[in-house]
Amino acid sequence: MAVCQVTDQNFEQEVLKSELPVLVDFWAAWCGPCRAIAPVIEELAEEYQGKLKVCKLNVDENPVTPGRYGIRAIPTLIFFKNGQPVESITGAVAKSTIEAVISKVLAA
Amino acid sequence: MKRGLDLVIVGGGPAGLTAYIYAARARLRTLLVEKFSPGGQILNTDRVENYPGFPEGISGAELMERFLAQARNLGLEPLLDEATGLTQDGDLYLVHLGSGETLVSPTVIVATGAGPRRLGVPGERELTGKGVSYCATCDGPFFRDEVVAVVGGGNTAVQESVFLTRFARKVYLIHRRDQLRxxxxxxxxxFANPKIEFVWNSVVTEILGEDRVQGVRIKNVKTDEERVLEVGGVFIFIGIQPHTEWLEGVLALDEGGFIITDAEMRTSLPGVFAAGDVRAKSCRQIVTAVGDGATAAYMAELYLLERKA
Known part of the structure; x- marks a missing residue:
């Protein structure tokens, strides 16, 4: 499954009401580290297909949701489970670091 | 194990990509490993104004797109992985990767670059991403009409202070000396920007706030006087830290962890070269990284010729 694009409008439907746990990548076009981790996010979407839903939210076009979750830095990755944020990662980090958090989220 | 390589380049910033361009044109069988998407620290730079050939300046991201396009034209397919160790097997080197894969090659160019140096004060780690930032282009827009602090006095600190005045209503520039570097x-x-207030001879001793930054405690190093500045964000630009944890005890490093080389980019191990910001040197610029990358690739080529002879 490819990375899904979420917006302020469909965030509740796509993320909060999702059956699967969701990883949301808050990003913007002007953010270098966001570009840097983009291929990592795409690989994770492929590798965890069926176990984890992977979405991206453009903070420029969708200001409401980042405000709700107090985002002050990008890239920020937030993991949602049953509508609740359960883990987050700020800044560009190695794939192995993200995978460690994914394992934790999926195991919980 | 992946064999049959002439050269492994670790890192895909300006130095690594330039090394790739030179190595590919020399027809070396070259693999470039990069932890993220290629580009390096330059991706964080809003405007590059000192790289020759771009009289109007160019965004860091666009400059890297151009480097990358040139490397791709020469067959670049970067391997998305992280180098975790370097060992020797006879006259071959083994580059160990985070995925468990191992690359075998007679020559290696280390171009892993550097990342921002931390202040090391209470509150810094806890509030990273909650007002503490090391990237003004990433996080500046979240501080519209707020008051922020910048820590540092070098090029990045000063350039990013000016950049932040586009969003913030006021920027304190906190520097431990009485003049900028x-x-x-x-x-x-x-100095011409009315939104920037300079706080001289001062160091940050603590970053304050519970779940978001609310202020910084600063100390005047001349008078020992302490006070608190109320700010919503702290941007830290106090230099860089090389990405060499994986090379400790393997290559000769200086006290800051930077790789010691000679003028031909040779490290303490024959066949291993270093290029760019990761190298111990005084001028860390895109233009010097590019020069390092070209020299390292050329020296790797010569090393391979001598090895065959």
């Missing part, structure tokens, strides 16, 4: 043209811009 930044290049003159940047200083002139900062």
């Amino acid at each position: 930044a290049t003159r043209i940047l200083q002139e811009r900062a």
